[in-house]
Amino acid sequence: MPTGIRTAVDTPTAPVPVSAGEQDEDVDMADVLTVRGGIPLRGSLRVRGAKNFVSKAMVAALLGEEPSRLSNVPDIRDVAVVTRLMELHGVSVKNDGNGELLLDPSNVESARMADIDAHAGASRIPILLCGPLVHRLGEAFIPDLGGCRIGDRPINYHLDVLRSFGAQVEKQPMGIRLTAPNGLHGTHVELPYPSVGATEQVLLTAVRAVGVTELRNAAIEPEIMDLIAVLQKMGAIISVDTDRVIRIEGVDRLTGFKHRALSDRIEAASWACAALATHGDIYVEGASQPEMMTFLNVFRKVGGAFEIDEGGIRFWHPGGDLDSIVLETDVHPGFMTDWQQPLVVALTQASGLSIVHETVYENRFGFTDALREMGAVIQVYKECLGGRPCRFGARNFRHSAVISGPAKLRGADIVVPDLRGGFSHLIAALAAEGTSRVYGIDLIDRGYEHFQAKLDSLGATYDRDLQAAS
Numbered sequence: 394m395p396t397g398i399r400t401a402v403d404t405p406t407a408p409v410p411v412s413a414g415e416q417d418e419d420v421d422m423a424d425v426l427t428v429r430g431g432i433p434l435r436g437s438l439r440v441r442g443a444k445n446f447v448s449k450a451m452v453a454a455l456l457g458e459e460p461s462r463l464s465n466v467p468d469i470r471d472v473a474v475v476t477r478l479m480e481l482h483g484v485s486v487k488n489d490g491n492g493e494l495l496l497d498p499s500n501v502e503s504a505r506m507a508d509i510d511a512h513a514g515a516s517r518i519p520i521l522l523c524g525p526l527v528h529r530l531g532e533a534f535i536p537d538l539g540g541c542r543i544g545d546r547p548i549n550y551h552l553d554v555l556r557s558f559g560a561q562v563e564k565q566p567m568g569i570r571l572t573a574p575n576g577l578h579g580t581h582v583e584l585p586y587p588s589v590g591a592t593e594q595v596l597l598t599a600v601r602a603v604g605v606t607e608l609r610n611a612a613i614e615p616e617i618m619d620l621i622a623v624l625q626k627m628g629a630i631i632s633v634d635t636d637r638v639i640r641i642e643g644v645d646r647l648t649g650f651k652h653r654a655l656s657d658r659i660e661a662a663s664w665a666c667a668a669l670a671t672h673g674d675i676y677v678e679g680a681s682q683p684e685m686m687t688f689l690n691v692f693r694k695v696g697g698a699f700e701i702d703e704g705g706i707r708f709w710h711p712g713g714d715l716d717s718i719v720l721e722t723d724v725h726p727g728f729m730t731d732w733q734q735p736l737v738v739a740l741t742q743a744s745g746l747s748i749v750h751e752t753v754y755e756n757r758f759g760f761t762d763a764l765r766e767m768g769a770v771i772q773v774y775k776e777c778l779g780g781r782p783c784r785f786g787a788r789n790f791r792h793s794a795v796i797s798g799p800a801k802l803r804g805a806d807i808v809v810p811d812l813r814g815g816f817s818h819l820i821a822a823l824a825a826e827g828t829s830r831v832y833g834i835d836l837i838d839r840g841y842e843h844f845q846a847k848l849d850s851l852g853a854t855y856d857r858d859l860q861a862a863s
């Protein structure tokens with residue numbers, strides 16, 4: 394039996410699941426969801442603002458000279474983490490409890506950052522504070538980053554672009570320190586790969602740098618376009634040209650902004666996959682077609698049904714067999730990597746062989762160990778299968794998966810490995826026959842708002858036990 398999972402059948406009274414490879418650092422093994430699966434999920438739920446945009450808009454507020462208002466903010470742990478980070482930097486954050494944040498950056502210059510080390514490992518967002526802090530304070534200390542361990546996730550592009558703006562970077566225990574003795578100046582840079590974070594780094598630094606910045610091979614994800622919209626509201630001058638070129642003319646000052654966050658296309662797709670895998674029918678209020686077109690095409694090719702109206706998208710399993718597909722993840726407008734893990738669970742129920750080539754992260758199939766233990770037939774390969782050769786092909790990374798279905802899933806004891814992998818385990822547990830125990834379930838709160846209340850509204854049967862593993 395592979396490490397990381399024990400089947401429910403083999404598990405004695407006090408199960409001690411072993412983790413499969415690296416876990417996110419904040420997994421709480423004592424937080425266990427016991428799921429009785431095999432029940433189609435039916436009902437409706439609402440998704441709010443995108444996790445991968447809201448945190449960046451909060452950082453943008455640091456650049457303004459007046460308060461900013463951000464609405465449609467989800468109640469997720471990443472927002473709480475970035476709220477504390479902003480507060481440490483002197484930005485007061487008032488949450489109206491209804492999804493609207495008022496971010497006031499008037500005390501940034503006088504903030505004490507004594508506790509900043511405490512943020513080491515909490516998320517990936519601190520790296521985006523580099524430009525804004527150096528502009529405002531002349532220096533920045535950035536603690537070591539966290540986030541999902543789905544590959545090495547280096548920050549070399551970030552540091553290279555910051556140096557090209559004129560920053561000096563010094564490695565320190567627990568993080569890095571940045572200064573810019575001659576200020577930050579516009580630059581011409583080309584990213585080796587269209588990294589989302591490095592593109593945001595350039596945007597957040599270039600808007601207040603002296604002169605013009607030209608970024609080539611930029612990422613153009615919808616969340617980045619929404620960040621550009623926020624920065625434009627603040628007074629920035631940014632043009633998005635063809636062929637992944639973004640030009641930014643630096644300005645002397647930026648104001649606050651008022652903005653409603655775009656909706657979370659990853660959460661919406663995750664529930665869509667849950668509907669498909671459990672033979673269910675879920676209306677996702679807030680799901681938005683333009684940002685999900687690539688996902689919707691794939692969902693339809695697999696045999697899922699959907700219907701779009703003004704308020705959201707209904708996703709359901711129309712009966713009959715699902716179809717296997719060949720797919721590769723890619724940067725936008727391709728099929729996004731964060732959709733891959735939930736989709737793979739649905740593909741375990743499709744007839745025939747599906748091939749998924751993960752080209753964004755080198756190590757995003759670890760979660761399939763648990764699926765295999767639950768009865769899924771999945772093989773992972775080092776080769777680039779089913780698509781163009783990618784950056785990982787000539788190296789030792791298992792980044793292609795072949796999924797053979799339909800497979801009968803059975804309950805197991807599973808450890809949540811990362812955010813999307815964890816949600817995928819949850820879907821598998823809901824689709825499986827019998828009882829599963831999902832350990833470290835609290836990791837899902839990092840990016841899925843009130844998922845337990847949503848499970849209730851969909852008729853899932855489960856118990857959450859905070860003591861079971863202790």
Ligand SMILES: CC(=O)N[C@H]1[C@@H](OP(=O)(O)OP(=O)(O)OC[C@H]2O[C@@H](n3ccc(=O)[nH]c3=O)[C@H](O)[C@@H]2O)O[C@H](CO)[C@@H](O)[C@@H]1O
Pocket residue numbers: 444445446517544545546547548549550551552586587588589590591612729730731753754755
């Ligand atoms: C908080 C957030 O928004 N997270 C998202 C963001 O992560 P994040 O911004 O971290 O992801 P990137 O787009 O930067 O990473 C893409 C690839 O570039 C590589 N890389 C990146 C930076 C760097 O300096 N060097 C380097 O080699 C990464 O290892 C990875 O293989 O975009 C990813 C790709 O859509 C999503 O999966 C994440 O959910």
Ligand SMILES: C=C(OP(=O)(O)O)C(=O)O
Pocket residue numbers: 444445516517539540541542543731812813840
């Ligand atoms: C990888 C993800 O997030 P992060 O970059 O915050 O780890 C994700 O949202 O799937």
